[in-house]
Amino acid sequence: MSDIVRTFPKDLIDLDQFSPEQLTHILDTAENFKEVSEREIKKVPTLRGKLVVIFFHENSTRTRLSFEVAAKRLSADTVALSASGSSLSKGESLLDTARNIEAMHPDALVIRHGASGTPGFLGRRLSFPVLNAGDGAHAHPTQALLDMLTLREVKGRLDGLRIAIIGDIAHSRVARSNMIGLSKMGARVAVAGPPSMMAVELAETYGVEVYNRPEPAIEGADGVMMLRIQLERQTGALFPGNREYALVYGLSRERLKLAKEDAVILHPGPVNQGVELSPELYEDRRSVILPQVTNGVAVRMALLYLLIERPGQAEAA
């Protein structure tokens, strides 16, 4: 146990930094923290006196809220920063931001940024833990962990599961972190999307199955993760339109029949109902979209605790 924690990286950048044992430990810790949210007084003193800076350089509702709730349930103080309105050039502001945050002596920085690689950039320059809350199209490790926790809860395991991820894989940090994390835990991942939304060499890079039609990915799946079609991220038309997308790639009751009978539907949210997911399925008993949100808080509590407190490290040193 102490070995598992001692070798934890300083920062949470992506799931490729962790061994399967470490990922399991994060999920176990999250599972323990879930109970806190069910108490009458939903708060433990674990991180009392610690300051967590939450810096969102890109809009987000649920991830930001989830991190704030997680920090507060652990009794940490939180400061939220947003980059809007800065008149500095991007480069200056990022370095300046790092220096200014360092000068405030916080205990952790949670960063959401539109540019891939930015959490690592900050992590290398800051002495305290940096937690990636999503960077560009690169990584969204807490989202992947909450997806994994949700799947593990429902299915009892991750090893041997078949998970389909459908949508704009090229621009999806959620897909990337899930391909890494799920594969590490022994799940088989199949991704599908239009060719214009697929990155090159996905199979070689992540060891996943790659399809351009959703059916072969969904076939026999234990879980189907529908990605949000993010029109705001697209330059030039990657697809003829939302209706056409729903027709070819959208998840409907009919298409879901290809999956296992007890398959669950996941979505990182917010859902474009009627585009990637038909409205009837949002309310379907197989949808775990809201449990995902609950688990998000638990996963973020676990990571804040593990990276700030590094339990087990003191006695090991």
Add this chain to the structure above:
Amino acid sequence: MTSLLIKNGRLIDPSQNIDAERDLWLAGGRVKAVDRPGAFSSGSAEKNIDAQGLWVLPGLIDMHVHLREPGHEYKETVASGLAAAAAGGFTAVLAMPNTSPPLDNAQEVAALLERGRAAASARVWPAAAMTRGRRGEDLTEYQDLKNAGAVAVTDDGSWVRNPKVLRRVLDYAAVCGLLPLCHAEDHDLAEGGAIHEGRVSTRLGLPGIPAQAEINAVTRDINMVELSGRPLHFCHISTRGAIEAIGSAKAKGLPVSCETAPHYLFLTHEDVGDYDPNAKMNPPLRGEADRDSLLAALADGTVDALATDHAPHSSLEKDVEFIDAAFGVIGLESALPLALELVRRRLISPSRLVELMSLNPARLLNIPGGSLAPGQPADLTLVDPNLAFTLRPEDSRSLSRNSPFWGRDFVGRAVKTLVGGREV
């Protein structure tokens, strides 16, 4: 002008088919005579340099350098860039015109040459803008630029999109005796890209630049050379597809030439690693197959020149979010040590190194040098092929520090650089 005797060195001069011990007698800024060791008495010159154990090369010429002055003097000045060139063994550089303002008129060409004279270091040869404002529309005044001292025209950084414009460029540049240099990139395909499109761009979640962005442009430009029948030189070739297209064009007898840069021979997109901005350049570092093709083409003659694409940027442009980081790396002080590594690995011969870094650039640009035959300028690079050293940023003469090669151990470097018989 003083006379100088260089004794006991190994002269490597493919223009004279020499790779042997030779003494050189320099006077009046030129090579006076070349002969067997001991042929000239030590007393015949005012000064002697004992080059025992050293290679004596015709001064190296880098035909692709960004000096940044005027406009971005905090990145590099003509003086600092030429000092870095001299330290790296280059006796002359071709300065790219993408300064601010761009080098698209005779006054700017004259001003660059004046700054070069004032620096009293390596020589600077101007490449003027191919089109006004480098916009790819209207041609600049080639004869006026030529008269002012330009030896080439290029819109480096931008491809001439309109084939009709390129046709006029090729035709008219040939009339004026200027070499047109092409930055071959299909901007529509490459738009928004940060690194080579491949496994690494997928892993890092970065927009990719497909190899075909270069191949498309090279292929179209070769078609235009076929139409025009006039010469065209391709800058910084990075892909197997482009080098194959150029090889085929050469086999057909078309007047095309090309250069590649050392980083394409030593690094691949894997070296971007964890978003290293010093591995971000345009064209981007490619795959292993591309690198291997370029190495083969370097040896077999398809590649005419090794040029650095020395592109200084400060930390303001580099130490930022990767997607926003400027493209380009410096190279003047690492190019020769890297090329010597290729010699040690027996991928190229010492003579071939001189062809790539001196003789061919001189011939392509139709400038003096590239040879130490009697009558040529006394521009020489003395190389200690056995000197081990580590490339360190604190030793660099450049004002910028954006190199992917810091900390690399080398064997072999320039120990003396002579321009017009004068040590610089």
